Amino acid sequence: MKTLPSIPTSSPFTEAQRLWLNGYIAGLISEADDSPPVSSKPKLRVPVMYASQSGNSEALAESFAGQLSEAGFDAPCFSTEDYSEIDLTSEKRLILVSSTWGEGDPPDNAIDFWNALQSDEHPRLENLSYGVLALGDTNYLEFCAQGKAFDKRLEELGAKRFIDRADCDTDFEEAAEAWFESVRGILAKEQGDDAPASAAKSSHAAPNEPKWSKKNPFPARLLMNRRLNGENSARDTRHFEIELTGSGLSYEVGDVLGLYGHNHPQAVDELTALLAFDGDSIVTLTDGESMSLRTALIERFDIRTVNRPLLEAWARITESESLQQLLADENDASAVEDYLWGREIIDLVAEHRPRFADPSDFLALLRKLGPRLYSISSSPKAHPGEVHLTIARVGYEAHGRRRFGVCSTYLSDRVYPEGEVKVFLQEAKHFKLPGSLDTPVIMVGPGTGIAPFRAFLEERKATEAPGLNWLFFGNPHEADDFLYREQLEELQSEGVLTRLDTAWSRDQEEKIYVQQRMIEAGAELWKWLEEGAHFYVCGDAKRMAKDVDDALHSIVAQHGGKTETEAASYLSTMKKEKRYQRDVY
Ligand SMILES: Cc1cc2nc3c(=O)[nH]c(=O)nc-3n(C[C@H](O)[C@H](O)[C@H](O)COP(=O)(O)OP(=O)(O)OC[C@H]3O[C@@H](n4cnc5c(N)ncnc54)[C@H](O)[C@@H]3O)c2cc1C
Ligand SMILES: NC(=O)c1ccc[n+]([C@@H]2O[C@H](COP(=O)([O-])OP(=O)(O)OC[C@H]3O[C@@H](n4cnc5c(N)ncnc54)[C@H](OP(=O)(O)O)[C@@H]3O)[C@@H](O)[C@H]2O)c1
Ligand SMILES: Cc1cc2nc3c(=O)[nH]c(=O)nc-3n(C[C@H](O)[C@H](O)[C@H](O)COP(=O)(O)O)c2cc1C
Structure with a gap:
């Protein structure tokens, strides 16, 4: 709020003179002031x-x-x-x-x-x-x-x-x-x-809207696609490098890259054949754009995912009694969940054949093909003008059919170096390195969870941060699944990576996971936490992140001499202080 200059009570004027002068000054200012009049109405509060x-x-x-x-x-x-x-x-x-x-x-x-x-x-x-x-x-x-x-x-x-x-x-x-x-x-x-x-309606945010965004992704050049696993590995995790030069896009370590993939053309052809559609027929999309049905199915629509709304529509259209029965009990989600596991739209078409008068009736049931998000695995200080990703190629067999993840296989198999990929950046405010370079960090990132921690370590090296860095990494086999082994070992020998604890889950009969390594090093880990370390977790949300959280609770309880409730409160405070951060998916 603006404060007007005025004659104070301590002035040599009489009270009447003072009030008159203040009124005169206010009048002069309001005549000269071209800002909009200040409303006297009290503002409605809406947090x-x-x-x-x-x-x-x-x-x-x-x-x-x-x-x-x-x-x-x-x-x-x-x-x-x-x-x-x-x-x-x-x-x-x-x-x-x-x-x-x-x-x-x-x-x-x-x-x-x-x-x-x-x-x-x-x-x-x-x-x-x-x-x-x-x-x-x-x-x-x-x-x-x-x-x-x-x-x-x-x-x-x-x-x-x-x-x-x-x-x-x-x-x-x-x-x-x-x-x-x-x-x-x-x-x-x-x-x-x-x-x-x-x-x-105000123009808030419009003037500052970045040129490249989720709505308007940047057509970037793919520079590198390199397999990180050894040839005997059952896993296929890739390292990608993408050029951002000329885009004006910038990021910080911890941020996420959004990427638009395409469906596998072979999957589209199988689907159109089953539906007895002509892939070359022209369709007009809701935004008015026209293209071949094949192109629309490759680039614009999600042709894989069956969710409950689609299943309900399918049950109506095909009048399938078995689907209607499956959906009958709205309170029992588990039957639907079991049925959907591993099934895609092509399975619905094969098992409950619909009759569509026109391809557009089918397209009307589909969701738009959305982008996939990836934790950035590079520091912009170490790789100016580039962004790196670490992606597990999704491929599996279900219900007698070979299945391919849309985006991970698009990048791995169907875009060649020098090819173009549509990307946008998403800031991760909740996943940041500590503000102080001195603060120690503990990182837990099995599998592709290593991605943001490669970026963190590159950043700590580039900024010559004196803070200590401790990484827990796990994957099936040491010989074939030690992602970024050379770089991590080099960072260790340079003193950037203070400590590296690994958990090779399938190198012995009993599974060993990262949380077991944390428990083994519990006393030291507790010491780091008490010295102010920030604790980060990245990777699988369903099992790993929950188990790591349980392990952390028990370490705080055991080595901090706390009850379960006190340990929970300790970790809750760490979260509030942004010292316990997770990037899990
Ligand atoms: C914030 C964030 C960060 C991420 N960072 C990374 C990262 O750094 N690296 C990375 O690799 N991924 C990351 N992901 C995951 C990524 O976004 C994609 O979900 C992943 O690459 C799969 O996408 P896709 O298009 O290849 O597969 P999709 O076509 O989306 O298929 C994946 C789906 O296939 C099904 N499925 C997968 N495996 C099986 C199976 N064995 N049996 C049955 N069904 C199965 C599941 O329904 C799964 O949801 C991140 C996700 C988020 C939200
Ligand atoms: N939400 C998702 O869609 C999602 C999330 C993560 C991964 N995935 C999929 O999984 C595949 C590989 O992903 P990834 O490379 O990130 O590896 P990952 O599957 O997360 O596995 C990495 C390591 O973690 C181990 N692990 C398994 N369960 C664990 C647990 N409860 N606690 C701690 N560690 C555990 C694995 O051991 P074992 O395998 O030997 O048990 C492996 O050694 C990809 O196909 C990917 O799409 C999907
Ligand atoms: C690992 C993971 C789990 C999710 N679980 C759910 C869920 O159970 N139900 C749901 O409706 N959406 C779920 N979502 C979707 C998110 O709610 C959605 O992406 C949302 O836009 C994220 O918003 P935020 O960025 O504000 O967190 C999930 C997303 C991810 C990546």
């Missing part, structure tokens, strides 16, 4: 909170808060991690944007908030009116589960919805903006704004 793992909900919440502030609302933006900074019992309004992770779980930054909200002791929220925007992915059976859970719990606590929740799929941008338009309309009315909501 915006986000529960976010990979930044989508966070970016939306920041944009919503920015637009509301520009439209004259008092709209601070909070992470659910900082929930103690906001007293919901005294707030009147709240916008909450939440994604869902794991299998219907809250993102890491929302775990404590969600636990607090669920507690029987949580105070009632009768004065609060709220709106929830949920982000998720219909490929997960627990679609938008956390957003739904927040919505339900706030209602149970007595809060009133001022707008119905919207559940958004992976292409959430348009649906989120439409939901926010309605929010803005409701709030503008409440504030008594005369202008229609659409007129109040």
Whole structure:
């Protein structure tokens, strides 16, 4: 708020003279001031909170808060991690944007908030009116589960919805903006704004929108595709180098690269043959663009994933009794989950043959082919103008058919060096090296989880960071699956990598995993934590990250002499202080 210059009470003027002079000065200033008149209306307060793992909900919440502030609302933006900074019992309004992770779980930054909200002791929220925007992915059976859970719990606590929740799929941008338009309309009315909501729409974020983005990816040159496993390995993990020169794109270690792949042409041809479509026939997409059906299926549509909405549509179209039976019990998700395991659209077509009058009726059932995200495995300081990735090629057999992951096989097999790949950058605010170069770091990254830690180590070397670095790495066999072995050994001999603990899961009869190595080194690990080390985990979310978290709890309890509750609280504080960070998928 602007403060006007004025004559203080300590001046030699009489009180009457002082008041007159202050009025005169204010008049002069307001005549000369060409800024818009300051509204005397009190600002409506609308805090915006986000529960976010990979930044989508966070970016939306920041944009919503920015637009509301520009439209004259008092709209601070909070992470659910900082929930103690906001007293919901005294707030009147709240916008909450939440994604869902794991299998219907809250993102890491929302775990404590969600636990607090669920507690029987949580105070009632009768004065609060709220709106929830949920982000998720219909490929997960627990679609938008956390957003739904927040919505339900706030209602149970007595809060009133001022707008119905919207559940958004992976292409959430348009649906989120439409939901926010309605929010803005409701709030503008409440504030008594005369202008229609659409007129109040500000240009927030538009002027700074980067040239290359998820919507408009950069056509980058693939420079290198190198297999990292030995020839006897059953795994196929690749090292890719991509050129960013000329794009204006920049990143930090810890960030993620988004990449658009193409479906395998052979898979498309098999599908069109089964459906008795002509791949050369021309189709017009919803955005008005026309192309051959074959091209549309290769480049634009997800032809692999069967999710519940698609299964329901298929059951209707084919009038299949077995599918209808499978879907009948909405409360038993496990039967659907079992059926979907390893099945793709081509299996549905083969097992429950539909009749489509026109290919466009089939296309109308498909989701857009979305990008895949990859943890960046290079430091821009070590490789200016380049970005490196470490990707496991997904190939497996299911229900008698050979299957290929879309993006990992596109990059591995169908784009040649010098070829073009469409990429965009996604900042990972939740996965950053410590601000201080002196801070020690502990990294746990089995399999492709090594990716961001190669980048971290390159960065620590390039910045000559004196902080100690400890890496836990695991893979099936030492001889063939020791990814980046030479580089890691060199970093060790240079003193950059202080300690490397490896877990070769299949080099002996009993499986050995990284968490076992952590337990073995528990006393030392605890010492590092007490000295302020940051702890990072990357890789498989379903099993590894959970087991590593359990191991960390038991190390803190055993070596810190703590109860289970105290150990949980120790790690929760580490998370709040951003000393325990995860990039898991
Ligand atoms: C933030 C983030 C960072 C990531 N970083 C990396 C990284 O650094 N390196 C990396 O390799 N990946 C990474 N991933 C995973 C990556 O985004 C892709 O999910 C992965 O490459 C598979 O994509 P795809 O298109 O090749 O396969 P898709 O076509 O998407 O197929 C994958 C799907 O196939 C099915 N499937 C896979 N294996 C089997 C099996 N054995 N049996 C039955 N079904 C199976 C599963 O449903 C799986 O979801 C990351 C993901 C996220 C969210
Ligand atoms: N969510 C996902 O879609 C996802 C996530 C990660 C990996 N994958 C898929 O898995 C394949 C390879 O991925 P990757 O290279 O990253 O390796 P990975 O499968 O994560 O395996 C890396 C190492 O971790 C071990 N491991 C298995 N279970 C573990 C656990 N509970 N705790 C700790 N370590 C454990 C593995 O041992 P064993 O294999 O010997 O048991 C292996 O030695 C790819 O096909 C990839 O797509 C999928
Ligand atoms: C490992 C992983 C697990 C996920 N689990 C779910 C889930 O159970 N249900 C769901 O609807 N979406 C799930 N998603 C999708 C995310 O919610 C979605 O990508 C969202 O846009 C992420 O938003 P954020 O960046 O704000 O966290 C999952 C995504 C990943 C990578």
